[in-house]
Amino acid sequence: MNGDGDAGEAEGSLLIAGRDTRASPTPFGPSVASGIRCASLTEPKRPFALSNSDMKILSLDPSSTCTGYAVLLDDRRLLEAGKLRGKSGTAPMYRVLAMREELRGLLDEHKPDVVVIEMPLGRQHTRRQQKFSSMAVWAGAAWAIWAFVYDLREGSAVYPVDNTTWTRGVSKDLRQKEVWAEYGDQYDPDLDKGQDVSDAIKLALWWLKQKQRQDLLAAAWGK
Numbered sequence: 001m002n003g004d005g006d007a008g009e010a011e012g013s014l015l016i017a018g019r020d021t022r023a024s025p026t027p028f029g030p031s032v033a034s035g036i037r038c039a040s041l042t043e044p045k046r047p048f049a050l051s052n053s054d055m056k057i058l059s060l061d062p063s064s065t066c067t068g069y070a071v072l073l074d075d076r077r078l079l080e081a082g083k084l085r086g087k088s089g090t091a092p093m094y095r096v097l098a099m100r101e102e103l104r105g106l107l108d109e110h111k112p113d114v115v116v117i118e119m120p121l122g123r124q125h126t127r128r129q130q131k132f133s134s135m136a137v138w139a140g141a142a143w144a145i146w147a148f149v150y151d152l153r154e155g156s157a158v159y160p161v162d163n164t165t166w167t168r169g170v171s172k173d174l175r176q177k178e179v180w181a182e183y184g185d186q187y188d189p190d191l192d193k194g195q196d197v198s199d200a201i202k203l204a205l206w207w208l209k210q211k212q213r214q215d216l217l218a219a220a221w222g223k
Helices: 092-110 135-151 172-183 197-220
Strands: 024-026 056-061 065-075 076-085 116-118 157-162
Touching: 056 092, 056 197, 065 092, 065 197, 076 092, 076 197, 092 135, 116 135, 116 197, 135 157, 157 197, 172 197
Parallel strands: 056 116, 116 157
Antiparallel strands: 024 076, 056 065, 065 076
16 A cells, blocks of 8 residues: 555544554444445455464554554454554654654554455555655655564564565455455445555455465475
């Protein structure tokens, strides 16, 4: 995610599992209204479990203003998803510092086995030629958050994923529709205008799909 995730959204309006989200992060939980579900837009909910049962994945879609996050199990169950914001209106460097502290709380609470984070790992191309771009600021924020996670991993495997790889051929709108279709009883797109949360969820699902393929290949070759 390389845009501003704050557009058109009120901060601190949700509660999950008794957490007061006015102090951030702002998560989606089981109580969020579902709306109309569209099952044809999504993959099967439970294709099969990985060999590491109940593996917990934390996925992060970072930017300099808002970082979407999701916590899932390897059977695709969504435990928690939301946003790390920092304080609105402050300079990006201070928002990133605040988001890192909010992230520390997530790591302490969930103790994920795997952390997947979207990163700019290669050359980036802006669609807005001859105009100012926030790409450099976004990239700096993403790397700062990755370094923080890596330092605090405590047994978690950390997987950086190139932002142009996992999103290839699928628009943000379609990714959000797929998340709504699968998690409509937990996810409300009206509360995720910047699509930060839906991208964090889809990133985790993409990583799980790659892991499943690797496991199948390893089993086929007896490795």
